[in-house]
Amino acid sequence: MMRPSSQKARAAARSLRRALGSAFSDRIEDRICYSFDATDFRFLPDAVAWPRGVPDVVELVRTAGAAGLPVVPRGAGTGYTGGSVPVEGGIVLSFERMARILAVDARNRVAVVEPGVVNDDLRNAVASLGLTYPPDPASLKVSTIGGNVAESAGGPKTVLHGTTRDYVVGLEFVLADGSIVLTGVLAAPRRGWDGAPLFTGSEGTLAIVTKVALRLTERPRSFATLWAEFPSLEQAASAVAAITAAGLPVGVLEILDGETYACAHEYVRGCRPERACEGALLIELEGTGESVADGASRVAALVSAEGARGVREASDEEEREEIWAIRRSVSPALARLGAAKINEDIAVPRSAIPAYVRTMREVSANLRLPILAFGHAGDGNLHVNIMLEKGSPAEFERARKAVGRLFEAAVSMGGALSGEHGIGITKAEHLASELSPVALDLTARVKRALDPEDTLNPGKILTTTPNPWWSLSCGERSESGGDDSEAAAC
Numbered sequence: 407m408m409r410p411s412s413q414k415a416r417a418a419a420r421s422l423r424r425a426l427g428s429a430f431s432d433r434i435e436d437r438i439c440y441s442f443d444a445t446d447f448r449f450l451p452d453a454v455a456w457p458r459g460v461p462d463v464v465e466l467v468r469t470a471g472a473a474g475l476p477v478v479p480r481g482a483g484t485g486y487t488g489g490s491v492p493v494e495g496g497i498v499l500s501f502e503r504m505a506r507i508l509a510v511d512a513r514n515r516v517a518v519v520e521p522g523v524v525n526d527d528l529r530n531a532v533a534s535l536g537l538t539y540p541p542d543p544a545s546l547k548v549s550t551i552g553g554n555v556a557e558s559a560g561g562p563k564t565v566l567h568g569t570t571r572d573y574v575v576g577l578e579f580v581l582a583d584g585s586i587v588l589t590g591v592l593a594a595p596r597r598g599w600d601g602a603p604l605f606t607g608s609e610g611t612l613a614i615v616t617k618v619a620l621r622l623t624e625r626p627r628s629f630a631t632l633w634a635e636f637p638s639l640e641q642a643a644s645a646v647a648a649i650t651a652a653g654l655p656v657g658v659l660e661i662l663d664g665e666t667y668a669c670a671h672e673y674v675r676g677c678r679p680e681r682a683c684e685g686a687l688l689i690e691l692e693g694t695g696e697s698v699a700d701g702a703s704r705v706a707a708l709v710s711a712e713g714a715r716g717v718r719e720a721s722d723e724e725e726r727e728e729i730w731a732i733r734r735s736v737s738p739a740l741a742r743l744g745a746a747k748i749n750e751d752i753a754v755p756r757s758a759i760p761a762y763v764r765t766m767r768e769v770s771a772n773l774r775l776p777i778l779a780f781g782h783a784g785d786g787n788l789h790v791n792i793m794l795e796k797g798s799p800a801e802f803e804r805a806r807k808a809v810g811r812l813f814e815a816a817v818s819m820g821g822a823l824s825g826e827h828g829i830g831i832t833k834a835e836h837l838a839s840e841l842s843p844v845a846l847d848l849t850a851r852v853k854r855a856l857d858p859e860d861t862l863n864p865g866k867i868l869t870t871t872p873n874p875w876w877s878l879s880c881g882e883r884s885e886s887g888g889d890d891s892e893a894a895a896c
């Protein structure tokens with residue numbers, strides 16, 4: 407896309423200020439606040455808008471498109487692949503003001519929400535009806551349904567319940583030319599075509615989601631929550647493969663390596679665990695009282711046979727929460743280590759997890775970099791975290807090699823670059839290792855057909871621009887989008 411002259415951009419800004427009033431800003435303070443996400447890469451947008459409804463979104467897309475300005479949709483900015491970072495400048499569309507639960511149809515178990523609704527707020531809103539919304543990214547208290555749909559977010563419950571994709575039954579979205587499309591249960595009269603699967607997981611590059619219809623399910627009544635500790639991570643990984651092969655109906659199957667567990671334990675309880683443990687599993691079954699009790703004893707027997715030294719089952723809700731607190735604290739606990747952290751969420755078939763863990767150990771030893779692992783193992787989704795010192799160019803060079811080898815291993819084992827975080831800007835340079843040339847070309851043709859001027863979230867997924875990590879010096883992640891000299895301020 408040819409980006410506009412500053413004169414054209416200024417004219418578009420004047421027009422949007424007139425049309426949107428306080429829902430539009432090109433003040434530097436606002437631009438800085440919306441220049442980064444959880445990756446902490448910083449690219450300054452030209453402006454920020456907080457649409458109040460679909461007409462605002464249409465106005466923004468049309469005006470920005472006509473001026474050649476990119477439009478970057480944004481939820482809560484918790485994305486781990488830079489999806490909502492405006493790498494080519496333009497206007498960030500933040501959905502804080504479109505955050506209403508529009509309807510809950512308990513009889514048909516469907517909720518209709520605006521994209522800015524926070525994931526956990528929806529779950530809390532339907533709990534009193536005996537219903538729940540299962541997709542539960544660890545960021546659930548902050549991340550939005552719009553962001554979850556755009557990434558098809560998963561979470562600990564994915565193993566039994568699937569990802570966001572499995573719950574989207576209707577969408578309203580705005581295309582790059584400003585036309586509004588309704589699909590699935592939101593389309594009236596309902597016809598055969600359902601566009602939701604194409605747009606779910608498209609990372610804001612094909613359309614802007616303005617309304618989502620989501621399937622709800624019955625709230626499970628009983629849980630059995632187990633914590634199992636192993637002398638090695640490999641044994642914990644083998645237990646995952648064994649539980650999967652046995653077909654046990656686990657709802658959650660999370661793995662943590664010893665160091666990750668120790669950090670999370672310290673974060674929650676103020677001290678490291680008394681007993682050394684190199685791998686741990688959090689396993690949860692859900693259903694009726696009888697079925698979970700039976701499942702729990704089978705799981706306990708199986709993990710013991712796989713070498714677990716300590717298996718503990720939560721005896722009440724308080725103990726269940728204690729176990730979950732460890733898992734939920736992993737991200738903040740690792741962030742406290744102070745090192746720069748490259749977090750990649752590869753996926754492999756569950757039977758390949760033990761082999762992947764061995765490869766990860768080899769990469770770590772060969773490149774002399776600590777690599778910590780945790781994640782939704784029941785879904786084959788491992789978060790591999792390369793820990794490195796800030797300010798060491800040599801470590802950064804080795805980390806780059808490590809990322810390449812970890813991706814290569816995942817793909818060669820029949821897996822994928824991402825289990826849930828998407829491609830964004832951080833994995834784009836590796837996409838050709840996962841997709842065939844035909845699949846890449848098809849993806850590019852779909853993008854061109856829907857967004858010929860590359861207005862929506864440009865510079866993501868199909869880009870040859872390397873991960874910004876590698877062009878920066880040693881963990882200082884500030885860059886500028888557009889050609890604005892004030893960008894240096896961020």
Ligand SMILES: Cc1cc2nc3c(=O)[nH]c(=O)nc-3n(C[C@H](O)[C@H](O)[C@H](O)COP(=O)(O)OP(=O)(O)OC[C@H]3O[C@@H](n4cnc5c(N)ncnc54)[C@H](O)[C@@H]3O)c2cc1C
Pocket residue numbers: 443444478479480481482483484485486488489490501521542543544545548549550551552553554555556557558559560561562609610611613614615616737826827863
């Ligand atoms: C501590 C932590 C834990 C996490 N745990 C998980 C996890 O367990 N599982 C998981 O899947 N992810 C996880 N993530 C990653 C992240 O939370 C998810 O990707 C989440 O779906 C992003 O939602 P968001 O609202 O923050 O979106 P953002 O980060 O703001 O945006 C993400 C993408 O969505 C697009 N987008 C946003 N709104 C719209 C819209 N209305 N229309 C079109 N596109 C839109 C953006 O352009 C961008 O490409 C975690 C992140 C953190 C920081």
